[in-house]
Structures are given as structure tokens and as C-alpha cells.
Amino acid sequence: MSEDLTKAEVAEQTRDMDLLRFATAGSVDDGKSTLIGRLLLDSKSIFEDQLEAVEATSQSKGYDYTDLALLTDGLRSEREQGITIDVAYRYFATPNRKFIIADTPGHVQYTRNMVTGASTADLGLVLVDARQGLTEQSRRHAVLLSLLRVPHLVLAVNKMDLVDFSQEVYEKIHAEFTQFATKLNIPDLEVIPISALAGDNVVNRSENMPWYSGPTLMHHLEHVHVASDRDLMDVRFPVQYVVRPKSDEHHDYRGYGGMVAGGVLKPGDEVIVLPSGMTSKIAGIDLFDREVSEAYPPMSVTVRLEDDVDVSRGDMIARINNAPKPSQDIDAMICWMTNEPLRPRQKLAIKHTTRSARALVKDIQYRLDVNTLHRDQDTKELGLNEIGRVQLRTTVPLLCDSYSKNRTTGSFILIDEASGVTVGAGMIL
Amino acid sequence: MTETHADYRLSQLDQLEAESIHIFREVAAEFEKPVLMFSGGKDSIVMMRLAEKAFYPAKIPFPVLQVDTGYDFPEVLACRDNWVNRLGARLIVASVEEAIKDGIVVDDGKTSRNRLQIGTLLNALEEGAFTAAFGGGRRDEEKARAKERVYSHRDEFGQWDPKNQRPELWSLYNGRLHEGEHMRIFPISNWTELDIWHYIGREGIEIPSIYFSHQRRVFERDGMLLSESEHNPVRSGETVEERTVRFRTVGDLTLTGCVESEADTIDKIIDEIAIARVTERGATRGDDRFSEAAMEDRKKEGYF
CATH class of the missing domain: 3.40.50.300 (P-loop containing nucleotide triphosphate hydrolases)
Incomplete structure (x- = not known):
């Protein structure tokens, strides 16, 4: 300047x-x-x-x-x-x-x-x-x-x-x-x-x-x-909030509020709702009091579907032939953020897009030395500020992409259930 | 209004709007009892607008809470009522006067109304059993705010612990609470003063008339221009005169100074701010002036 x-x-x-x-x-x-x-x-x-x-x-x-x-x-x-x-x-x-x-x-x-x-x-x-x-x-x-x-x-x-x-x-x-x-x-x-x-x-x-x-x-x-x-190819729309006015004026209105995490959504697009697998078409996309012809990251919009399918918070709207894979087995790099170390068999709360679940630590594969890039495979735990590759098993399927493909659908946080504190940040492999 | 672009660009103002709407929806989905803290100032009016957009065509799914200091500008209260009526929102007023009467806070004659607001607010949050309270704080306002999270955790005493904040990554917010704790939510954390004005101009929304240039009887105290009022007795040596002024912030009228200004439209206000050489708080808020860490101290006690 x-x-x-x-x-x-x-x-x-x-x-x-x-x-x-x-x-x-x-x-x-x-x-x-x-x-x-x-x-x-x-x-x-x-x-x-x-x-x-x-x-x-x-x-x-x-x-x-x-x-x-x-x-x-x-x-x-x-x-x-x-x-x-x-x-x-x-x-x-x-x-x-x-x-x-x-x-x-x-x-x-x-x-x-x-x-x-x-x-x-x-x-x-x-x-x-x-x-x-x-x-x-x-x-x-x-x-x-x-x-x-x-x-x-x-x-x-x-x-x-x-x-x-x-x-x-x-x-x-x-x-x-x-x-x-x-x-x-x-x-x-x-x-x-x-x-x-x-x-x-x-x-x-x-x-x-x-x-x-x-x-x-x-x-x-x-x-x-x-x-x-940004990823403009792969449609990813995590449903955040169901908008239902229940007023005389908008009696039948049912919209799905959320922030576009990937791809471009347009009215008329055939879509799939995960994890149910039900399909429908986008009837309209609302941005406050007007309709838009397309929505892309990082817009916050409200999507209406043609069919009366069951959609709730935590679901994901994607394209039929291009949808994330629902999985309960998560392989990720985790940065540990609290004094008490992360250990196998530990149970934690996990938040991924708008979906919350519980996760069990199955295995810590290695700890990454962030100074030398050396992979320490003898480790049994991750301490504060350490980063390692970890396998998790979740109570419900997460609708994930690899973090390298999409930073929104590929990331999650781990929360200690007793203290409520955010203790880990995960990037899905 | 937001325009979509062939090259899928989103202007920074649209990005800020999208981020704030995301936060409003996240809180409404995850918290049992949210409330929006409405001061009547421009920042809280922008919050009202964003909340309106987040849930449209449904009404905003939480009430609006205002702390009435007893020293509020009448123009601000009028604007508040217009907004609440238009959105069909439920308004809760927590009065400092009544909190004094009920012995919740103590007016020793030396403590400012702004400070007495803290106890009044905490009491109102507790009485309403609110678990999340939206506030209009912006990180560009002050150094202590620059480090505050969007979800800012408060213990059962309403206190903020700046050294022990939860990490906040991506747009994944952690709203976990224990009994008696609550969360302050700052949906416009990333907006600057200029963004707020551009947005008000773009959206064409109502703000209190005292933000625009008008004639007012004022006097000078500690380098600030204060409004003549029954709550603000003129001391010896101070002279009241009529000047052409406007307010840059809105608060307790005994502490909120105005600036001489001819700016009577949003565009003129934007031009004026753009060449301003003093921050809005530094210029017009007596309550931030007492020490370099004044804001940090008040925040720890539970200030917005």
C-alpha cells in the first residue's frame, strides 16, 4: 500500500x-x-x-x-x-x-x-x-x-x-x-x-x-x-439448525440452516442426506428474506428440500455420487492440549462439524517429534503440546473427509467429559 | 445485500456476517437457555440484525436482556423498543435502581453506574438461569478483548479467567458447562468499528438518533464533553453550552462523552471515523480511563 x-x-x-x-x-x-x-x-x-x-x-x-x-x-x-x-x-x-x-x-x-x-x-x-x-x-x-x-x-x-x-x-x-x-x-x-x-x-x-x-x-x-x-467441487453442508417458524404466515416452512463447508449448492440439485442416505432435491436456498441461485463456502444459508425427509442437526447434505464416508473408526493426527496425558482406552467427547459423539482411544500409533519429524512408535501416551497419530472409535458414525481435502469436514475437537475443557484437536487422515 | 459472484468470492463483510450467523445458530442449537444482551448501542443492534437473519423466517429463539442503569439516554430506550417490537422478541429489563433497592449492589455514591451494572447483570443472568449470554464485544476494541474467545467461559461467580481459556479451533465451539456456570458469546468478535458502520449503512437499520449530529447542551469535564442532565450535576467551574455533537458510543450518560461533529448521515460518520485519530473508547468512555488494565479488571469481574 x-x-x-x-x-x-x-x-x-x-x-x-x-x-x-x-x-x-x-x-x-x-x-x-x-x-x-x-x-x-x-x-x-x-x-x-x-x-x-x-x-x-x-x-x-x-x-x-x-x-x-x-x-x-x-x-x-x-x-x-x-x-x-x-x-x-x-x-x-x-x-x-x-x-x-x-x-x-x-x-x-x-x-x-x-x-x-x-x-x-x-x-x-x-x-x-x-x-x-x-x-x-x-x-x-x-x-x-x-x-x-x-x-x-x-x-x-x-x-x-x-x-x-x-x-x-x-x-x-x-x-x-x-x-x-x-x-x-x-x-x-x-x-x-x-x-x-x-x-x-x-x-x-x-x-x-x-x-x-x-x-x-x-x-x-x-x-x-x-x-x-477453498474446495468448490465437493458439496458438504453440515446441518446446523432446523428453521421451523410454526407461524400462520410461514406455516409449512422447514429449512436447514448451516454454513457451506464445500462445493456449490444450487436449487434443483439432487442431494443425499447422511447418515440416513435419503435422497431429495434442493427446492430453494434462502439467505434471510430472499432466495439465492447458489451457495458456496463460507456462506451461512438455509436450504429447503423438495421432499419431507427427516433431517436434523448433525446430518450432512452432499451430492449422491460425491458424499463423505460415514465412519466410526477415525484415524487422525491429534494435538494434545492438557496436562493429563492422552492414553489408550480413554473416553472423550468429540465434536465434528455439527455432530457430537463420544470417542474411545483405541491406539496411539506414534508421537511426532515436531522438531525432527521423527516418529516415535514406542510411545504409550501423548503429553501436553505433543502431536501424534491416534485411532479412535466413535459411538456414532462421523461424516468425514480427510483434513487434507477439507479443513472443515476433516477436523474435530476432543473434550474432557468431566471438566468440559477442550483437550485435543484432531486432523483426520 | 449479499451478492453472489461468478468467481465465488465473498466480500469480507459477507464473510463476517456468515461467521456471526453460524455462531448464533450454534448457540441456539446447543444451549438450553440463551439470552441476548442488548445495550442499545450500535454493536448490539448489529447483533439483533444478525440474530434476525440467522433464524428467519422464524422469530429469534431467545429473549433480549437489557440492563437499565437509570442513566440511559431516552433516545436509546426508544430505539430498543422499536427493535424488540419489530422482531417480536421478549424483552427483560434488569434495573440497577431496583438492584440497589434490593441490596444486590451497593451505591456508595462513588461507584459508577457502569460498575454497578456488573452485579445487576450477573443477578439477572442467575435469576433467569441463562446458560449463554450474547454480548456485542469486539476484539478490536481493547487489548484484553483481543484475547477473548468467541465462547467465553464464566465460572459460577460470573468471573472470566483470562489465563485459563479453552482453546478455540476452526469453527468448532465448545459449549460444555457445569451447574451454575454460563458462557458469554461474542458473535461479532471479528468485526471492527468500521465494519459495524458499513453494515448498518448497507442494511439500512435503525440506530439511536444520538449517534447522528444534533444540538445538545453539554459541558466539559476531564477533557470529555458530557451531556447536561439531572443525573450529572454541573460542578463549579464547569459551564454548560449548546454545541453540535454526536456520540460514538452509548452507555451511562454520566460517563459517556460526545464529540463535536456535523456528521448527520452514516456516510458522513464513516468518513469521520476513518480519519479519527483516537479509539472510540479512549475518546468517550470515562470508565476505561482509570488504568491501563481497566478493561481487563472489569472483565474478570463479569463485565460484558
């Missing part, structure tokens, strides 16, 4: 622009909070009172410069400890896009938070310190983003000002990371040399690195193509 663009011009276009959700990973040492502060500041998303509060705090702490990290470290305990311990969401906009940042902590003990932030992200931003090069931590971040099927990855090589803007340093990290990424599933990778503190290649092109001809970070975030990341 250009520097002299006013907020008013940004506002003009807010209505029609699209949305990019991205997750940032890195630790305080990598300058992640400073980078986010920089993005907010340079896109004019920071207000005077916020900046003044941060300047005052920086001064009272005796810093020589304004600590932009203070803009994003929200909770009091975080400000006291100077670290980011939870996922925080930030918002900014340029004329082309609105951005939602899931700002996640980078340390290994916060893997679950990073998994959380990455679960909804279109793009992952990994920071490395140019002086340190790739670390175990940056490799782990890339592994997690790949595991969560975040389709676009940016490696920001930060603190280039501290290595004299050396092309050699950048090229070395670039090559090393590209080599490592071949083992992962990363469809789109961009490696950008920046200085978050000084602003080089963040919004404005750096004059200090004429050898770099790629995009600035902001330019890339604004232009990366995300619309094609």
Missing part, C-alpha cells in the same frame, strides 16, 4: 474488499510483536491514544525507543513478563484487504496456542532472526503450519539491519529453509528479508537491500491469492 493513502480511502473500500486470515509464529526474541506493531502502525491502524500509552510505558521503563510490542501484549501478566502467552487477534485493513492476525506465542510450551491460531489461517508467517538463522523453533513452526494445512507460508528473515543487510546471510537461510520445506506440505512459500524495527521491506521497500527484488511483506499479504484454496 502506498504511504500517502489516507484512512478515509481505506474506509471507502472496506465494504467490498476480501479477507485474509494469517497466523504469526515466533518468539519475542524474533521481533514478532514488533513486526505486528509495525504492520498496524504503517497501515495507520494504530490510534493516537494507543500509541501515546505505549510511548509513555516505554519511557517509564527507560527504553530508548518505543516498544511496539507493547501494542499487542494484552493481558496484564503478559505485560509484566514481557512474553505473549495466548492467541490474540488483531485487525487492520488496506485498500485491497482486511486482515485478521492470529498472533501466537512461539515457545514449545505454547504449541497448542499456535495450533489454535493456525487452524483458521490462510497464511502462516514465521519469523527468524537473521543473526541466528533457522532454529529448532522456526522448523517446528513450519511443521505445525504444514500439519494444519495452512496453504501459504511466509518466512520473514528479520533483523537484517543487524547483519548489515547481507544478501549472503539471506540466501543461506533461504536455501536451508527451502531444503527443509521439501519434507513438508507447503504449496506456496515466500522468503522475505525485513527489519521490523526499522521498517525495511515491511510496508515500504528497503533502500538497504537493492539485491532483493521480491515483494515487501505487506505487498505479498495484500496480493496472495486465497480464493482458490
